[in-house]
Amino acid sequence: MAQEVRGVIAPGKNEPVRLETILVPDPGPGEAVVKIQACGVCHTDLHYKQGGINDDFPFLLGHEAAGVVESVGAGVTDVAPGDFVVLNWRAVCGACRACLRGRPQYCFDTHNARQKMTLKDGTELSPALGIGAFADKTLVAAGQCTKVDPAVSPAVAGLLGCGVMAGIGAALNTGQVGRGDAVAVIGCGGVGDAAVVGARLAGASKIIAVDIDDGKLTTALSMGATHTVNSRTADPVEAIRDLTGGFGADVVIEAVGRPETYKQAFYARDLAGTVVLVGVPTPEMTLELPLLDVFGRGGALKSSWYGDCLPSRDFPMLIDLHLQGRIDLAAFVTETIGIEDVESAFARMHAGDVLRSVVTL
Template sequence: MHEVQGVIARGKGQPVELTTIHVPDPGPGEALVKVQACGVCHTDLHYREGGINDDFPFLLGHEAAGVVEAVGDDVTDVAPGDFVVLNWRAVCGECRACKRGEPQYCFATHNATQKMTLPDGTELSPALGIGAFAEKTLVAAGQCTKVDESARPAAVGLLGCGVMAGIGAAINTGAVTRGKSVAVIGCGGVGVAAIAGSALAGASPVIAVDIDPKKLETATRMGATHTVDSSKVDPVEEIKRICAETYEGAEGADVVVEAVGRPETWKQAFYARDLAGTVVLVGVPTPDMTVPEIPLIDVFGRGGALKSSWYGDCLPSRDFPMLVDLYQQGRLDLDAFVTEEIGIGDVEAAFDKMHGGDVLRSVVIL
């Protein structure tokens, strides 16, 4: 048993609390990880606000990198001393998706079996099965992906959630490549990552859409060729205009990534794509939201595909090492996503900064 400091949410809407937690030694299929860095993601705020479920208290934090300290007796894929990025989709290898060779769609992902607790024995619910706002955390061994140990933990840890979700939404789900046009609606961390992924894949134009000029500036730094302030112009018509300038006859973008998660912006994405184009929904809607009314003939007549992107449809064992290598080569600027490095006691203040639009990621350094 390990006694460490961790950040918990005790109840809905309550400020987070830095407190002592107990972390078990790893059992079968588990790994104990000494956390080096963990990004502050909007999903952690959703947990605190009760927007995910009500299994309080939560041990927050899930975009993390660290070093494996110990593993269960049966674990062979990672070993003590390995530098790893944590993921929240350890694949099972046995479900119908895994058996047909599509483990990125695994339907039975899993986490550690044992529970981390408060000193009084109260079981904690780790955010996305990770709980990395802590000096050490217990995860399923499959949640650990070994990467280049010389990489900066604060940067590569962000692949564990938002950055991978955005890059994967473009490259994996949207199949973005050279010769294709892309529009991204919503330029928070995930949207900007989708822009970076689209630029990395050679797409052009890459159009960033938002209502915040500061976010559009960031999108430009990350690879957007055009920006659209949708508070001032009709984003659908502007996307169509930009794409028609590049590709004669184009009626929109080949791929439109919706990174907001709202019916209004999803409808914009639907109509902003070219014939036979693809819409990718990676923004997370709330349970009460519904698909906007669209004539069924428009769904049929425009062709193409309407997709949802789960975690960027990533396979961590395949995608994390590749993206870390691109980062190390200077071809993917993961450092640009790290707005500030903070202490483990500064998570509540980082939540407040999210609302100002000035921060892509605050990263806790342990």
């Protein structure tokens, strides 16, 4: 029998979110119902609200979540009721061409729940990134549940579900930062600061944080940056070159998602260096670069989608490092809020006042 729970929906483009009663069906084959304990407020949820992803309104928002499996459907063996899990939006299929080549982190056919959650009047909801976790409970594909050590705070664990994993993975997985590398991170919000953490974890010798906000640069220093550049007052390309002996960084991570900052990243890298785009552009943005420069500078231009992560591998590892005190994931939690405060959290996010607001239930 379907359960009635509270959930935050985006009813239409740029309309204020609403707290509604939603119906969560019993899990079918390959599905699980998860009781949500915490869910971060991510920019991607704001993109859904603004119609920047698609127009499949109404959306059930929230995806950066952790909780406890309440029930599972037929055929589910990897998780069981009572398991503490982080939800992910890369539930690999195991059968697509990427999975069969041993590259499941690039799975082309990730799984979501087949059944739909609805409003009380039967209106079907589109869950953000196939999750929909601004709710007391949600229905997901069982493969979207990644078991981690329950000793961790749910407010911390849930952040791996999107932004923090995207940034750390951009450095570790996509950029493949190595020991002794010089790394520059352009844009020091939550994802950029996570890239700083990833670069430090990888053993980078120099981590240059670039932003237009001195407060964000101070935070980046606390996360492990060794140098900062305020690009309102200094040319970031020249500043990065000056800090790297005139050569440029080995890896430049662009965490803004704009053509202007991407060009800065492109010219701030060393010859044969790597640019990683992890900032999310909007559909109308275009990029123009001299093709001779693309050819002549060599190296690699990469996009990082979800930090090229494999949740079953990366989530437990990062939680263990946090519990060992080797990385401080709790530093990303600026505030905890109630489920009724999501709209105001979007405003604080837009103003740049927080790294992460986390809804606790």
